[in-house]
Amino acid sequence: MxxxxxxxxxxxxxxxxxxxxxxxxxxxxxxxxxxxxxxxxxxxxxxxxxxxxxxxxxxxxxxxxxxxxxxxxxxxxxxxxxxxxxxxxxxxxxxxxxxxxxxxxxxxxxxxxxxxxxxxxxxxxxxxxxxxxxxxxxxxxxxxxxxxxxxxxxxxxxxxxxxxxxxxxxxxxxxxxxxxxxxxxxxxxxxxxxxxxxxxxxxRGLVGEEITITAADRDLHSGYFGGAAANPIHILSSILAEMRDADGRITIPGFYDGVEETPDEIKAIWDKLGRSAEDFLGEVGLKKLAGEKGRSVHELTWARPTAEVNGIWGGYTGEGFKTVIAAQASAKVSFRLVGAQDPAKVRAAFRKFVEERIPEDCSVSFHEHGGSPAIxxxxxxxxxxxxxxxxxxxxxxxxxxxxxxxxxxxxxxxxxxxxxxxxxxxxxxxxxxxxxxxxxxxxxxxxxxxxxxxxxxxxxxxxxx
Amino acid sequence: MxxxxxxxxxxxxxxxxxxxxxxxxxxxxxxxxxxxxxxxxxxxxxxxxxxxxxxxxxxxxxxxxxxxxxxxxxxxxxxxxxxxxxxxxxxxxxxxxxxxxxxxxxxxxxxxxxxxxxxxxxxxxxxxxxxxxxxxxxxxxxxxxxxxxxxxxxxxxxxxxxxxxxxxxxxxxxxxxxxxxxxxxxxxxxxxxxxxxxxxxxxRGLVGEEITITAADRDLHSGYFGGAAANPIHILSSILAEMRDADGRITIPGFYDGVEETPDEIKAIWDKLGRSAEDFLGEVGLKKLAGEKGRSVHELTWARPTAEVNGIWGGYTGEGFKTVIAAQASAKVSFRLVGAQDPAKVRAAFRKFVEERIPEDCSVSFHEHGGSPAIxxxxxxxxxxxxxxxxxxxxxxxxxxxxxxxxxxxxxxxxxxxxxxxxxxxxxxxxxxxxxxxxxxxxxxxxxxxxxxxxxxxxxxxxxx
Incomplete structure (x- = not known):
């Protein structure tokens, strides 16, 4: 007793x-x-x-x-x-x-x-x-x-x-x-x-970033300039797309520093909990795991870092159509961190990754939206x-x-x-x-x-x- | 006389x-x-x-x-x-x-x-x-x-x-x-x-399209679902990025059907007009030609077709930050057409290109914004x-x-x-x-x-x- x-x-x-x-x-x-x-x-x-x-x-x-x-x-x-x-x-x-x-x-x-x-x-x-x-x-x-x-x-x-x-x-x-x-x-x-x-x-920890890419100094007519002038929405889309590879891994150099594999015995326990992708995603109308390939729901949501675009905007977004090449395009991006990932290093690595992909006649500005390490x-x-x-x-x-x-x-x-x-x-x-x-x-x-x-x-x- | x-x-x-x-x-x-x-x-x-x-x-x-x-x-x-x-x-x-x-x-x-x-x-x-x-x-x-x-x-x-x-x-x-x-x-x-x-x-002619990609049936919390659930902004960004290759060519199959090279003698005359990329783009704060590589300003803006994103939006775009994975992301896309490009065929080819890249548990809808052939x-x-x-x-x-x-x-x-x-x-x-x-x-x-x-x-x- x-x-x-x-x-x-x-x-x-x-x-x-x-x-x-x-x-x-x-x-x-x-x-x-x-x-x-x-x-x-x-x-x-x-x-x-x-x-x-x-x-x-x-x-x-x-x-x-x-x-x-x-x-x-x-x-x-x-x-x-x-x-x-x-x-x-x-x-x-x-x-x-x-x-x-x-x-x-x-x-x-x-x-x-x-x-x-x-x-x-x-x-x-x-x-x-x-x-x-x-x-x-x-x-x-x-x-x-x-x-x-x-x-x-x-x-x-x-x-x-x-x-x-x-x-x-x-x-x-x-x-x-x-x-x-x-x-x-x-x-x-x-x-x-x-x-x-x-x-x-x-x-998981969190790093929040907002980026704005500026190309021309004004909105341009896509007939007159289209094909010759840089379009910041293209630049932004390409950078966001490049940020992950075909296997869902984040390609930002150094991003995975401090990320450790979950011990096998823990993974085995998680597997036994028996929450399938269909169980987890079915409730919100999805069924296929996005993100890193070959990992379970639990690993992906508890033990792996992410890069998510939480918002994106640029150009004409109202009713109808406007043949404009926008001067600017923006996105809000967040990173979920695990293990010993350092929020400051992740932020710096992301900014460098973006800056390296900005054409020389365009520019980018960053706005910080908080950061905290994983616990x-x-x-x-x-x-x-x-x-x-x-x-x-x-x-x-x-x-x-x-x-x-x-x-x-x-x-x-x-x-x-x-x-x-x-x-x-x-x-x-x-x-x-x-x-x-x-x-x-x-x-x-x-x-x-x-x-x-x-x-x-x-x-x-x-x-x- | x-x-x-x-x-x-x-x-x-x-x-x-x-x-x-x-x-x-x-x-x-x-x-x-x-x-x-x-x-x-x-x-x-x-x-x-x-x-x-x-x-x-x-x-x-x-x-x-x-x-x-x-x-x-x-x-x-x-x-x-x-x-x-x-x-x-x-x-x-x-x-x-x-x-x-x-x-x-x-x-x-x-x-x-x-x-x-x-x-x-x-x-x-x-x-x-x-x-x-x-x-x-x-x-x-x-x-x-x-x-x-x-x-x-x-x-x-x-x-x-x-x-x-x-x-x-x-x-x-x-x-x-x-x-x-x-x-x-x-x-x-x-x-x-x-x-x-x-x-x-x-x-140039014009084809206007609006696309909306839907992933989950509601906005999701990026902490709870991030890493596992499809993010329509990622899908959209990737498709838009894939739409052009490293040389600025549009990768949509069949897109260039009906596009002919401008005769050399016309190109020679255009070259003699002497409008450099710096002249043309300098007025709007740019200097480097975007779009297809190896072509002059005149070719790019008069004689080559384009694919431009005229607007993009999705997720949280207000002040501050919201850790959301959006249910939907949208873009307005336009194509400038030249030569004998067929607006209906270009629209169909674009839609097929997009549909082939939508994960099976996500969906896409298209909205037509007009089309006219080049003259x-x-x-x-x-x-x-x-x-x-x-x-x-x-x-x-x-x-x-x-x-x-x-x-x-x-x-x-x-x-x-x-x-x-x-x-x-x-x-x-x-x-x-x-x-x-x-x-x-x-x-x-x-x-x-x-x-x-x-x-x-x-x-x-x-x-x-």
């Missing part, structure tokens, strides 16, 4: 009360984008501070220029214990169109879904009130049975995640010493499926494997380490501002309808999510140094 | 009065695009009818749904004589911005330009009132000396050329029998330079050579046969609806500022233009059958 068995039993016994507390939180209309709900946001923060204070945290509402943060500490485990920062957000998305909701979004309940499974309905049930409460209730069950938490815990709940987190970076910078821990636990992601927990071990925990990281084992003990199927194709800004901020890795574990499902009407969170996600955190805290406390 | 010598002398003697008549016409504010000047357009038509009637034409104002046409006939030469249709337009461009005019645009005068040359100033001085009056005054001088014209002449003056000629085609169709002649004389073009008359022997008089055509010799007798330098890169719709309409070739002879100069403030027509253009038509009519009448 594991050390956490009493806490797990307590969590089961607490479930009805845990749900009532979650419902209380969901009833608070903490819509961060709408100034009309400013007081509700503060009310949610205060409610959380009260709850955390009741279970042994030194908790406070912390003002920002926007909605307040909640910061709470529990150091009962002692200075020698591992120290985690748990992150979640108490704000929610707006609820319109309200008429599409089958139930009042702020009157939560456990209902039986068409799937036959029990779900918690309401705005924020999954994103992120239900998720963050799994951790709070886990702490409660542990403290009620063991008298204290096995690890040092700092909690950070944000109230602006759904509105761009304007206060987050300044707050992290101003409170770095207080918030820095050994690593962060971020609970805002999904399971692989209803039976399989997932840990996101990698997040990748080594697949053999003890942190990852401890969490994986703990999760595998709770759920019907073993936990899988996956990647994420996009970026989660908070993870980059923790890395950059606090020097901390993040463990991304969440219990949402793809069909939770977050940001949409009829948001739900599986009752199993909530219940076993609580139990999962009990196991993870226990495992972290007992992890060999 | 040529047969036309007395008429030429009379034209010289008439010049002051000819100018006064041109001034009268310029004073009529026949701006066809502005409904406020509707009555002025009719007034110009009536004025022309009166002038033509006074010199032996059976002339009338002919109503259309828009501004009226002027049609006039003179058959004094007898049924056996060649029959020409002379085309010009009496409407003019608007004059704004008025404050940029150095003189009242509707108060014409002969003034000394900075060039030291005498010029006729005013809106329409060159485009096209000054040009069409060269022919009217030529007819006058011939009739005053020979008693009749040496060729049968039908005149068609349009009043909607500057506003898209909406009434022209229906009018040509409805009056085909009346308007059909052996060939048309179109006087709305330029000389090569102030000393060198030019005849446009070829006009090319054989360089050894007797008509061309007769006119060339006549012009060469008048001007300091021999006339040159040139091409035109763009289309002149009237020439295509004459070809298609009346089965007539057109001889394009005009006396404008590139710096006449047509459509701009301070439009002018060289006094020499007007004077020697009149004399040129006298010579041309004489030569046509005496042309060996």
């Amino acid at each position: 594991s050390l956490s068995a009493p806490a797990l039993e307590r969590a089961d016994a607490n479930l009805p009360a845990s749900l009532e507390r979650l419902f209380d939180l969901i009833r608070i209309r903490s819509i961060s984008t709408d100034p009309a709900y400013k007081d509700e946001c503060r009310k949610a923060a205060a409610w959380l501070v009260a709850e955390l204070s009741a279970i042994g945290f030194d908790a406070s509402v912390r003002d920002t220029p926007g909605h307040p943060m909640v910061v709470a500490h529990n150091n009962e485990a002692g200075e020698a214990a591992p120290h985690v920062l748990f992150y979640g957000h108490y704000d929610v998305q707006p609820v319109d169109p309200l008429n599409l909701w089958e139930n009042d979004p702020f009157e939560p309940a456990v209902r039986e879904a068409k799937s036959g499974r029990k779900v918690i309905t309401g705005r924020g049930a999954a994103d992120d009130k239900g998720q963050l409460m799994t951790f709070v209730e886990a702490c409660r069950a542990v403290r009620e049975t063991a008298g204290k938490l096995p690890v040092r815990v700092t909690i950070l709940f944000e109230g602006e995640e759904e509105s761009g987190s304007p206060s987050l970076k300044p707050f992290l910078e101003a409170n770095a010493a207080e918030l820095r821990a050994d690593f962060a636990l971020v609970c805002d992601t999904n399971m692989w499926d209803a039976e399989t927990p997932a840990i996101s071990a990698g997040l 990748q925990l080594p697949y053999d990281s003890p942190l990852l494997n401890t969490a994986k084992d703990a999760l595998s003990g709770e759920w019907p199927k073993p936990a899988v380490m996956i990647g994420m194709g996009g970026s989660i800004p908070i993870v980059g901020d923790f890395q950059k501002l606090l020097g901390m890795d993040s463990l991304l574990v969440g219990f949402g499902l793809a069909d939770d309808r977050i940001h949409s009407p009829n948001e739900k969170y599986e009752l199993t996600s909530f219940h076993k999510g609580i139990r999962s955190w009990i196991r993870i805290m226990d495992a972290l406390a007992n992890q060999p140094a | 040529s047969l036309s010598a007395p008429a030429l002398e009379r034209a010289d003697a008439n010049l002051p009065a000819s100018l006064e008549r041109l001034f009268d016409l310029i004073r009529i504010r026949s701006i066809s695009t502005d409904p406020a000047y509707k009555d002025e357009c009719r007034k110009a038509a009536a004025w022309l009818v009166a002038e033509l009637s006074a010199i032996g034409f059976d002339a009338s104002v002919r109503d259309t749904p828009g501004h009226p046409m002027v049609v006039a006939h003179n058959n004094e030469a007898g049924e056996a004589a060649p029959h020409v249709l002379f085309y010009g337009h009496y409407d003019v461009q608007p004059v704004d911005p008025l404050n940029l005019w150095e003189n009242d645009p509707f108060e014409p005068a002969v003034r000394e330009a900075k060039s030291g040359r005498k010029v006729i100033t005013g809106r329409g001085a060159a485009d096209d009132k000054g040009q069409l009056m060269t022919f009217v005054e030529a007819c006058r001088a011939v009739r005053e000396t020979a008693g009749k014209l040496p060729v049968r002449v039908t005149i068609l003056f349009e009043g909607e050329e500057e506003s898209g000629s909406p009434s022209l085609k229906p009018f040509l169709e409805a009056n085909a029998a009346e308007l059909r002649a052996d060939f048309a004389l179109v006087c709305d073009t330029n000389m090569w330079d102030a000393e060198t008359p030019a005849i446009s022997a070829g006009l 090319q008089l054989p360089y050894d055509s007797p008509l061309l050579n007769t006119a060339k010799d006549a012009l060469s007798g008048e001007w300091p330098k021999p006339a040159v046969m040139i091409g035109m890169g763009g289309s002149i719709p009237i020439v295509g309409d004459f070809q298609k609806l009346l089965g007539m070739d057109s001889l394009l002879v005009g006396f404008g100069l590139a710096d006449d500022r047509i459509h701009s403030p301070n439009e002018k027509y060289e006094l020499t253009s007007f004077h020697k233009g009149i004399r040129s038509w006298i010579r041309i009519m004489d030569a046509l009448a005496n042309q060996p059958a």
Whole structure:
């Protein structure tokens, strides 16, 4: 019997009360984008501070220029214990169109879904009130049975995640010493499926660039000049086309520097997850994998870098036809980065690639649209494997380490501002309808999510140094 | 002494009065695009009818749904004589911005330009009132000396050329029998330079196409789908890039069917005209010839076909950045045609070229934007050579046969609806500022233009059958 068995039993016994507390939180209309709900946001923060204070945290509402943060500490485990920062957000998305909701979004309940499974309905049930409460209730069950938490815990709940987190970076910078821990636990992601927990071990980075190619100093008549004058749309098209070869590889010299092959055993696990190209692309009306040939959906979207044109424009684009050779053509291009790819080097390599292809009487200008490196925990990281084992003990199927194709800004901020890795574990499902009407969170996600955190805290406390 | 010598002398003697008549016409504010000047357009038509009637034409104002046409006939030469249709337009461009005019645009005068040359100033001085009056005054001088014209002449003056000629085609169709002649004389073009008359022997044709490539059935997130899902901007860029090879040749199979090499002697003449790439492109801030390698400016713009992208758009094109993979990307593409290229075949070949490059899970749609074949008089055509010799007798330098890169719709309409070739002879100069403030027509253009038509009519009448 594991050390956490009493806490797990307590969590089961607490479930009805845990749900009532979650419902209380969901009833608070903490819509961060709408100034009309400013007081509700503060009310949610205060409610959380009260709850955390009741279970042994030194908790406070912390003002920002926007909605307040909640910061709470529990150091009962002692200075020698591992120290985690748990992150979640108490704000929610707006609820319109309200008429599409089958139930009042702020009157939560456990209902039986068409799937036959029990779900918690309401705005924020999954994103992120239900998720963050799994951790709070886990702490409660542990403290009620063991008298204290096995690890040092700092909690950070944000109230602006759904509105761009304007206060987050300044707050992290101003409170770095207080918030820095050994690593962060971020609970805002999904399971692989209803039976399989997932840990996101990698997040792709991003480099955004905008380029404008200028040929003539004015728009030209394509009859008079056509065939003799440079057309910037041709130049742009050719460069974009040249950027990838027939096998879908990016041809920019040095682009793949820092990209490592995914270990075979990880690829084997991904293959077993069984998401085919048809599964993945079929939902959006496609069926054939684009991009690098000979790689699976998971490799392509989690572990390989990309170059995508996100926008292109030039010349006449209105109704009808205009026989013009444009003076300029532009594109927005982004690169998803993996492994150790350096955003600054990728940007420089792209610019050089473009510049080398601009005819001598034409010119190009570049505009930077941000850049961040990939975040990748080594697949053999003890942190990852401890969490994986703990999760595998709770759920019907073993936990899988996956990647994420996009970026989660908070993870980059923790890395950059606090020097901390993040463990991304969440219990949402793809069909939770977050940001949409009829948001739900599986009752199993909530219940076993609580139990999962009990196991993870226990495992972290007992992890060999 | 040529047969036309007395008429030429009379034209010289008439010049002051000819100018006064041109001034009268310029004073009529026949701006066809502005409904406020509707009555002025009719007034110009009536004025022309009166002038033509006074010199032996059976002339009338002919109503259309828009501004009226002027049609006039003179058959004094007898049924056996060649029959020409002379085309010009009496409407003019608007004059704004008025404050940029150095003189009242509707108060014409002969003034000394900075060039030291005498010029006729005013809106329409060159485009096209000054040009069409060269022919009217030529007819006058011939009739005053020979008693009749040496060729049968039908005149068609349009009043909607500057506003898209909406009434022209229906009018040509409805009056085909009346308007059909052996060939048309179109006087709305330029000389090569102030000393060198030019005849446009070829006009490029045009095929316009719009294509839209559809990949997914919605816009996708480039983090989640990037690397796996087809990006229609990539597909479009690649197709456009593939459409031309490294030497600037169009790679669409069959595209060059019907394209013939320009005869060496014509190329030699063009080379002697001495317009370098730097001359031609320098005015618009470029210096290097794009398009097919190893060909001169004149070949590229007059005698070679092109494929130009006139517009391109797809994805996010606003401020900032959006990490989207667009569902669709579009382009407007046009082909300039030469020789015997068939617009329908070029369009079909392009569509096949595109369709073959669309991935099986994506699609493409096409939208047609018109098509017309090139018009090319054989360089050894007797008509061309007769006119060339006549012009060469008048001007300091021999006339040159040139091409035109763009289309002149009237020439295509004459070809298609009346089965007539057109001889394009005009006396404008590139710096006449047509459509701009301070439009002018060289006094020499007007004077020697009149004399040129006298010579041309004489030569046509005496042309060996």
